[in-house]
Amino acid sequence: MADLRSNFLGIKSPNPFWLASAPPTDKEYNVVRAFKAGWGGVVWKTLGEDPPIVNVSSRYGALHSADQRMIGFNNIELITDRPLDVNLREIKQVKRDWPDRAVVVSLMVPCTEEAWKGILPLVEDTGADAVELNFGCPHGMSERGMGSAVGQVPEYVGMVAKWCKQHTRMPVIVKLTPNITDIRKPARAAKEGGADAVSLINTINSITSIDLDIMAPTPTVDGKGTHGGYCGPAVKPIAMHMVADIARDPDTFGLPISAIGGIANWRDAAEFISLSAGTVQVCTAAMHYGFKIVDDMISGLTHWMDSKGYATIEDFRGRAVPNVTDWQFLNINYKSIARIDQNKCIKCGLCHIACEDTSHQSIAKIKDNGTRRYEVIEAECVGCNLCAHVCPVPDCISMVSVDTGKPYLNWTQDPRNPMRKAAE
Amino acid sequence: MTQSATPDIAAGRLRPDEIAANFEDIKPPLDRKKALIESSRCYFCHDAPCVEACPTSIDIPNFIRMINTGNTLGAAEKILEANILGGMCARVCPTEILCEDKCVRNTSEDKPVNIGMLQRFAVDHLMENGRYPFTRQAPTGKRVAVVGGGPAGLSCAHRLAMLGHDVTIFDARDKLGGLNEYGIAAYKTVNNFAQAEVDFVLSIGGISVKTGQALGRDITLDQLRRDFDAVFLGLGLSGVNALGLEGEEQLSGVMDAVGYIADLRQASDKGKLKVGRKVVVIGGGNTAIDIAVQTKKLGAEDVTLVYRRAPENMSATWHEQEFAQINGVKIKHWARPVRLIGHNGAVKEVEFERTALDDRGRLVGTGDTFAIPCDHVFKAIGQKFVKDPVNGKARESLDLADGKIAVNEEMKTSLANVWAGGDCVASGTDLTVQGVEDGKVAAHAIDRTLRGAK
Numbered sequence: 001m002a003d004l005r006s007n008f009l010g011i012k013s014p015n016p017f018w019l020a021s022a023p024p025t026d027k028e029y030n031v032v033r034a035f036k037a038g039w040g041g042v043v044w045k046t047l048g049e050d051p052p053i054v055n056v057s058s059r060y061g062a063l064h065s066a067d068q069r070m071i072g073f074n075n076i077e078l079i080t081d082r083p084l085d086v087n088l089r090e091i092k093q094v095k096r097d098w099p100d101r102a103v104v105v106s107l108m109v110p111c112t113e114e115a116w117k118g119i120l121p122l123v124e125d126t127g128a129d130a131v132e133l134n135f136g137c138p139h140g141m142s143e144r145g146m147g148s149a150v151g152q153v154p155e156y157v158g159m160v161a162k163w164c165k166q167h168t169r170m171p172v173i174v175k176l177t178p179n180i181t182d183i184r185k186p187a188r189a190a191k192e193g194g195a196d197a198v199s200l201i202n203t204i205n206s207i208t209s210i211d212l213d214i215m216a217p218t219p220t221v222d223g224k225g226t227h228g229g230y231c232g233p234a235v236k237p238i239a240m241h242m243v244a245d246i247a248r249d250p251d252t253f254g255l256p257i258s259a260i261g262g263i264a265n266w267r268d269a270a271e272f273i274s275l276s277a278g279t280v281q282v283c284t285a286a287m288h289y290g291f292k293i294v295d296d297m298i299s300g301l302t303h304w305m306d307s308k309g310y311a312t313i314e315d316f317r318g319r320a321v322p323n324v325t326d327w328q329f330l331n332i333n334y335k336s337i338a339r340i341d342q343n344k345c346i347k348c349g350l351c352h353i354a355c356e357d358t359s360h361q362s363i364a365k366i367k368d369n370g371t372r373r374y375e376v377i378e379a380e381c382v383g384c385n386l387c388a389h390v391c392p393v394p395d396c397i398s399m400v401s402v403d404t405g406k407p408y409l410n411w412t413q414d415p416r417n418p419m420r421k422a423a424e
Numbered sequence: 425m426t427q428s429a430t431p432d433i434a435a436g437r438l439r440p441d442e443i444a445a446n447f448e449d450i451k452p453p454l455d456r457k458k459a460l461i462e463s464s465r466c467y468f469c470h471d472a473p474c475v476e477a478c479p480t481s482i483d484i485p486n487f488i489r490m491i492n493t494g495n496t497l498g499a500a501e502k503i504l505e506a507n508i509l510g511g512m513c514a515r516v517c518p519t520e521i522l523c524e525d526k527c528v529r530n531t532s533e534d535k536p537v538n539i540g541m542l543q544r545f546a547v548d549h550l551m552e553n554g555r556y557p558f559t560r561q562a563p564t565g566k567r568v569a570v571v572g573g574g575p576a577g578l579s580c581a582h583r584l585a586m587l588g589h590d591v592t593i594f595d596a597r598d599k600l601g602g603l604n605e606y607g608i609a610a611y612k613t614v615n616n617f618a619q620a621e622v623d624f625v626l627s628i629g630g631i632s633v634k635t636g637q638a639l640g641r642d643i644t645l646d647q648l649r650r651d652f653d654a655v656f657l658g659l660g661l662s663g664v665n666a667l668g669l670e671g672e673e674q675l676s677g678v679m680d681a682v683g684y685i686a687d688l689r690q691a692s693d694k695g696k697l698k699v700g701r702k703v704v705v706i707g708g709g710n711t712a713i714d715i716a717v718q719t720k721k722l723g724a725e726d727v728t729l730v731y732r733r734a735p736e737n738m739s740a741t742w743h744e745q746e747f748a749q750i751n752g753v754k755i756k757h758w759a760r761p762v763r764l765i766g767h768n769g770a771v772k773e774v775e776f777e778r779t780a781l782d783d784r785g786r787l788v789g790t791g792d793t794f795a796i797p798c799d800h801v802f803k804a805i806g807q808k809f810v811k812d813p814v815n816g817k818a819r820e821s822l823d824l825a826d827g828k829i830a831v832n833e834e835m836k837t838s839l840a841n842v843w844a845g846g847d848c849v850a851s852g853t854d855l856t857v858q859g860v861e862d863g864k865v866a867a868h869a870i871d872r873t874l875r876g877a878k
Contacts, residue, residue: 065464066463066464066492067461067464068460068461068464344532346528346529346531346532347469347473347528347531348467348469348470348472348528349469349470349471349472350467350468350469350470352470353470353471365471372471372473392467393532
């Protein structure tokens with residue numbers, strides 16, 4: 001049976017599933033419940049300097065799918081609102097009671113060396129495994145010069161990472177904000193500053209909805225709203241892209257990554273690990289369904305690894321990275337076309353209308369004696385996948401490779417590319 | 425078998441609260457949350473099979489999507505544009521053989537989207553909360569007589585009024601609605617919905633109503649054709665088929681189901697309706713199911729429905745048959761009544777002969793008989809068109825086909841300026857929704873004719 005044990009920067013945990021720094025990890029009570037449920041580790045909700053911050057009432061916004069499930073989630077909460085000593089005492093107790101679990105402490109203090117120098121020994125004293133520098137929080141704290149206000153300036157990221165490495169022997173993880181054009185810049189800066197790892201993504205600037213009755217964003221605080229940090233399943237694609245970008249950047253290649261962003265099940269976790277993540281952090285899914293979701297993450301990843309013959313996480317970690325490339329290197333001679341399994345088709349016609357109205361008019365609607373039938377016009381199909389995505393029946397439409405008899409040819413080599421470098 | 429001297433037919437078999445509970449809405453409406461969940465199950469099919477299965481071609485995926493986006497009034501407008509009686513159809517349509525039978529969800533999971541209940545959710549919401557969604561086009565100055573205020577007549581009248589014509593509805597009864605008011609089982613249309621819907625239809629304006637006006641008695645077709653620019657006949661079926669057995673007319677306790685159902689629908693206190701302790705219902709259609717279930721709900725102890733062929737031959741859908749059985753009705757197949765046995769002028773038994781199909785697939789009696797003791801016998805073996813009021817003394821006669829009024833695809837009869845629709849026409853099914861469609865089609869045909877003939 002697959003071994004899920006994780007060793008990330010020397011921090012050992014029974015599985016790679018950590019809870020991200022967020023409300024679920026704000027206090028001992030929740031963290032103990034999480035550990036009892038089976039989570040491998042936690043990143044304790046961000047500590048700051050006393051006096052503690054004050055939160056507003058009404059804090060979360062959400063985007064729902066048609067079946068009323070939350071697919072996107074945002075918050076306007078700040079860092080922990082409890083006194084520093086209370087948190088430190090609880091962290092120490094938890095780490096003592098749960099020595100086999102990872103306990104990482106998230107930190108955010110003003111951008112001065114004294115501030116960081118001051119708080120690090122206090123954390124070290126708890127016996128925590130590492131610190132995670134919160135350079136990501138996009139609301140509230142950023143207005144005070146912290147969180148993403150630091151994370152958006154690579155020089156600051158490097159500078160603070162360096163201070164922290166100087167003033168603690170604990171591993172330093174830098175948590176990156178996605179609210180930036182090129183994620184590789186702060187990641188490189190963190191590495192240059194000596195950070196042991198990066199974690200990403202933090203939440204994305206967002207307004208989830210406008211309450212049309214009161215004409216204000218949600219969550220609404222006394223008639224006003226502000227942008228919050230967006231997370232949940234909807235952000236996973238953005239997080240995957242950023243993780244992949246760091247994983248394949250020559251400057252940061254090999255830099256350990258703890259992945260965050262819409263991870264809700266074992267498959268999400270496996271995908272991020274395939275992009276080189278050493279651990280994965282979860283928040284929204286736990287806030288949606290409770291801690292029990294880790295059951296499926298553990299059992300699902302184990303079964304999947306067994307089915308693939310992977311004995312440890314390291315056996316497949318990063319395996320997808322070499323297959324992430326730039327558009328210009330994709331094989332322009334490759335062709336796939338849609339194939340409809342007529343036995344599975346329920347005749348909803350969604351593939352036809354999507355293709356007909358918005359794509360390539362390559363799915364014919366046929367009516368035989370009142371019976372509907374949808375057929376791919378192979379000569380017209382460009383292999384765009386739209387039909388397969390809109391089809392409500394699993395595995396009904398598949399994309400099939402077609403042998404074109406042509407060799408690999410990418411855009412840099414393609415004669416149709418006006419910018420192509422002349423052949424030698 | 426013990427025999428009482430008098431038939432046991434009595435009122436008040438159940439307590440008032442029991443009767444009230446028995447006649448509550450059989451399908452309580454969806455609340456908003458349930459409607460959202462159910463509407464999310466719709467795939468928004470292109471060229472959707474459900475739409476094709478709806479006689480009025482309601483754009484079902486579109487209205488369900490509107491419910492899901494919170495645009496419930498838009499959803500209701502979409503429904504009512506196609507079917508002005510969308511509220512009643514949502515309650516009484518046999519969706520299990522129409523839209524829901526064709527839902528693509530049946531293919532893989534055998535559980536269609538609950539289209540009927542979603543339709544009801546939307547239309548009820550509009551009728552309770554919305555502004556009136558229809559306006560009339562510029563007046564044409566044309567006048568149309570609509571005979572019969574049932575589904576076909578109401579639909580025709582509403583569409584004609586929308587198109588700018590002035591309409592007069594004549595109906596033999598005291599209230600409009602036809603079978604919606606006098607025929608449908610009470611628990612399918614609670615809270616006087618039929619009349620609320622009639623009021624809703626009439627709110628368009630331009631429709632005057634003359635009740636208590638029977639064709640052939642108070643008015644004649646000749647007269648209407650003379651006084652109006654066009655006539656629409658939505659007469660329904662006013663005759664009932666007879667068993668053809670001796671004593672059918674004489675023995676007390678032998679009744680037509682449709683008459684009893686009408687009384688039940690009009691009763692202010694259902695507890696005062698007399699019903700037999702032992703009831704036998706003869707027939708295999710929805711009327712048979714409705715009388716059987718309703719007499720059971722009034723407190724009849726044993727209700728036996730006897731049908732001469734197999735379950736799949738019954739015109740009541742499988743869903744209706746199941747509903748009857750769940751409600752304690754015993755259904756016996758393959759038997760036909762051969763003798764009514766009376767005692768002191770009242771029916772006390774019905775003798776049945778078992779039936780079978782012969783080599784050529786014809787229904788034949790086997791000669792084997794049995795008797796079912798009963799206090800009350802309801803005949804529900806079909807209704808028929810009565811032609812006398814239309815053709816009795818008319819100068820020109822309407823052509824009939826299969827004993828009903830012959831019409832073309834535009835619902836036009838053989839007579840100039842006379843259209844017809846609903847149960848009284850030859851193509852007619854017994855569906856409310858078909859009547860609505862007939863009325864709508866006829867209204868547009870009448871409109872084209874009247875505008876063309878300036």
